[in-house]
Amino acid sequence: MKKTIRHLMLAKLAVCMLLAFMLPSCNNGVRDLNDIKEEGVLRVAMGYNPLGYYHKKDSVTGVQYEMVNALCNHMGVKAEIEMEADIDLCIEGLKKGKYDLVARLIPVTTELKESVQFTSPICLDKQVLVQRKRNAADQNVPYIKSQLELPGHHISMPKNSPYIARLKNLAQEIGDTIQIDEIDNYQSEQLIILVAKGDLDYTVCNYNLVKRIGNKYPQLDYNTAISFSQMQAWALNKRSEKLLQEVNNWIDANSEKYFK
Numbered sequence: 001m002k003k004t005i006r007h008l009m010l011a012k013l014a015v016c017m018l019l020a021f022m023l024p025s026c027n028n029g030v031r032d033l034n035d036i037k038e039e040g041v042l043r044v045a046m047g048y049n050p051l052g053y054y055h056k057k058d059s060v061t062g063v064q065y066e067m068v069n070a071l072c073n074h075m076g077v078k079a080e081i082e083m084e085a086d087i088d089l090c091i092e093g094l095k096k097g098k099y100d101l102v103a104r105l106i107p108v109t110t111e112l113k114e115s116v117q118f119t120s121p122i123c124l125d126k127q128v129l130v131q132r133k134r135n136a137a138d139q140n141v142p143y144i145k146s147q148l149e150l151p152g153h154h155i156s157m158p159k160n161s162p163y164i165a166r167l168k169n170l171a172q173e174i175g176d177t178i179q180i181d182e183i184d185n186y187q188s189e190q191l192i193i194l195v196a197k198g199d200l201d202y203t204v205c206n207y208n209l210v211k212r213i214g215n216k217y218p219q220l221d222y223n224t225a226i227s228f229s230q231m232q233a234w235a236l237n238k239r240s241e242k243l244l245q246e247v248n249n250w251i252d253a254n255s256e257k258y259f260k
Contacts, residue, residue, distance in 0.1 A: 029097030033242035036100055042077050044068055045084045045093055047104040049189040050212045053081060063258050064122075068103050071250050085187045088160040091115050094237045101247065105206055105232040107162055116235040117244055120251045123259035125206045125232045127163050129155075129224040130195050141201050144224055151176035156191050156200045159184050163204050166227050189213060196220050206232070208259070 036042055046053045046064060053065045065081070072079045082099070084090050087106065093099040094116055105125060108118050129150075134143050144150060147170060157164055159182040171178040183191065188205040195203055196217035210222045234251075236244050 030095075030237045030239050031097060031100055031243075032240045033246050036077060036243065037075065040077050041080045042068075042072055042075065043080045043082070043098065043100045045082055045090045045099045045102045045104070047085060048083050048187055049209055051206070051209050052104055053083060064103050064105075067122075067254070067258055068101075070254065071247065074250055075246065085158055085185070086160045087162050091235070094235060097237070100236065100240065100243060102235040104234070105208070106235055107166075107227075108231040108233050109162070109165065111165065112162065112235070117238045117240075118233040118235055119244065120248045120255070121231040121233050122251065122255050123208065123232050124229045125208050126229045127166055127204050127226040128207045128210060128222045129226055130192050130203045130205060130210050130220060130222050131201065131224070132195065132198070132219050133221045135219070143221075144202070146224065147226060148174060150174070150178045152179070153202060154179040154181050155202045155204055156181045156183055156194070157203060158182070158187050158191065161188070161204075163226075167204060170226065192220070193217070 031039075046062075046068070049062070051063050053060065053062045068079050068081065084093065087104075090099065090102045090104070091112075094102060102116075105122060106112065106118070107125075107127075108121070112118075129144055131144060132141065142149070142153070144153065150167075150170070151174060155167060155178060157167070157180055161182075164180055164182070167178050167180055188203065188209060191200060191203040192205060192210055192213050194200040196219055204226050207222065207225075210220065214220045214222060234247070236247070
């Protein structure tokens, strides 16, 4: 009987020790507000473009870069920023605790809500087709006036862009095939420039982004809407509840200063 009791006690001790080792790995390093303030660092994933993080001459600028720094000043922490173009890798980074926040304009969709929690909306935006304006040099590249004309054409997109889902849904609505070419290691801004130079024919991105870039490339046309206006927000891990509340309070009070 004594041996049996001893074995049971040892077994319980082994289970407790196993759980103690497992609990940190189950959390996957995901942090909340108290952890971030204790370390003094907010880990942020951003995209490289004028609405995100952008080098201009010898300085760093970008609308959301300025927002993140202002948010960190408010929280009393420093921003540790990493560039990541692939939205799937951003979400995976949130799940594993590599990032605390993905600060880029992401369309708030039911599909993405299964993986992340969204902040309060940063702004309203819509997706548009980017192409070149009609001119003699583009006679072999059809000008697309409406969504119904998209089938049969190749639309170049960053790999795993959140806007690919919209194109696929649109293809189902139209009842035809839209050719989507996913391009590694390129972000929307780079594809827009390639369209402007004639290296690519079409891409799809946010209206606010191409509007800023379009000032430098008057040959661009972005008048063909691909979606209705959608809420755009930042993303966090679903377990970072206190951080979400802190970020939302700041966004609700300040986002209109950056996106009017």
